[in-house]
Amino acid sequence: MTKNRAALELIFAGVLWGFGFIATVWALRAFTPTETLVFRFIIAAIVGEILYLLAKGPNFTTIREELFRALPAGLLLGGMLLLQTIGLKYTTATKSGFLTSLYVIIVPLLNAWFFKAPSTLKNYLIVGLALAGTFILVDANLSGINVGDLWTIGCSVFAAFHIIYIGKISNRVGNAFRFNNFQSFWCLLALMPLYITQERSPMPEDWTPWLGVLCLGLGSSIIAFYLQVRTQRVLSDSTASMLFLLESPFAAVFGFLILNERLSLFQTLGAITIMIASVLQIWLDPSNKEAAVSENKKGSV
Numbered sequence: 001m002t003k004n005r006a007a008l009e010l011i012f013a014g015v016l017w018g019f020g021f022i023a024t025v026w027a028l029r030a031f032t033p034t035e036t037l038v039f040r041f042i043i044a045a046i047v048g049e050i051l052y053l054l055a056k057g058p059n060f061t062t063i064r065e066e067l068f069r070a071l072p073a074g075l076l077l078g079g080m081l082l083l084q085t086i087g088l089k090y091t092t093a094t095k096s097g098f099l100t101s102l103y104v105i106i107v108p109l110l111n112a113w114f115f116k117a118p119s120t121l122k123n124y125l126i127v128g129l130a131l132a133g134t135f136i137l138v139d140a141n142l143s144g145i146n147v148g149d150l151w152t153i154g155c156s157v158f159a160a161f162h163i164i165y166i167g168k169i170s171n172r173v174g175n176a177f178r179f180n181n182f183q184s185f186w187c188l189l190a191l192m193p194l195y196i197t198q199e200r201s202p203m204p205e206d207w208t209p210w211l212g213v214l215c216l217g218l219g220s221s222i223i224a225f226y227l228q229v230r231t232q233r234v235l236s237d238s239t240a241s242m243l244f245l246l247e248s249p250f251a252a253v254f255g256f257l258i259l260n261e262r263l264s265l266f267q268t269l270g271a272i273t274i275m276i277a278s279v280l281q282i283w284l285d286p287s288n289k290e291a292a293v294s295e296n297k298k299g300s301v
Contacts, residue, residue: 006231010243013224018250020220021093022258024085026212030204033085034194036213043217044184052178062174067182072165074186080158083151090148092261097251098134099152106160107241123238130277134248136270166229167237176229184221242278249274
């Protein structure tokens with residue numbers, strides 16, 4: 001896979017995740033955050049594995065190794081989405097998209113502090129531009145921070161660790177699609193104790209919440225997270241996190257079109273700024289892991 005193709009696939013994943021904010025709002029009209037996630041990952045784990053078996057047939061030779069390799073990713077993903085879903089009960093989809101995107105700062109910082117990854121002023125300037133865009137996107141107004149916003153900030157920390165973990169193990173993953181199925185399985189398993197111990201919500205009176213759950217399971221989980229694992233074999237963690245940031249303007253656009261969360265011209269400028277920062281990151285950063293490794297070897301000669 002080339003760098004440009006990986007970037008395009010991850011941008012498409014950002015579209016799906018952006019719509020996922022809307023789907024979550026729909027699901028939360030009838031279900032609790034835990035119920036929403038449990039139903040989502042039942043769909044993702046079962047439908048995803050059925051699709052894999054239909055395409056590839058039974059494969060038990062590496063199942064144990066792949067299953068346990070997906071365990072940390074599943075726990076981090078489950079924690080991330082639980083915090084985000086709780087937050088969406090108290091804040092808007094647009095604001096949630098911005099606060100979730102704080103991982104774009106956290107990823108390079110964690111990589112530099114704990115994994116001694118190289119980081120340049122150029123990277124931080126692009127990050128600053130992207131965050132300026134997201135700040136404009138929420139109308140340069142973070143007044144009235146509420147409990148939902150705090151839950152969402154916690155989500156961004158989990159998201160950063162998830163991105164870094166996927167980046168570290170992506171080249172050792174045998175099949176990215178099945179890895180994502182196992183990741184969904186561990187998410188589901190981690191959430192089941194919460195689901196079992198809470199009261200059940202009444203069945204929704206209309207189909208909208210079920211449509212939200214279906215969109216989350218098929219689009220945001222099966223397709224988008226598969227594309228993340230697949231593309232992080234090629235893209236650096238910093239570039240991947242920058243492209244993930246596109247989910248914020250996509251969430252705002254869908255919020256405008258579907259939920260009547262209006263975008264002003266000023267907010268539209270913010271969305272364009274994020275896209276410019278993402279393009280600059282792809283253009284200026286080598287991004288291709290193989291190329292980066294080759295450059296490091298040249299430097300050590």
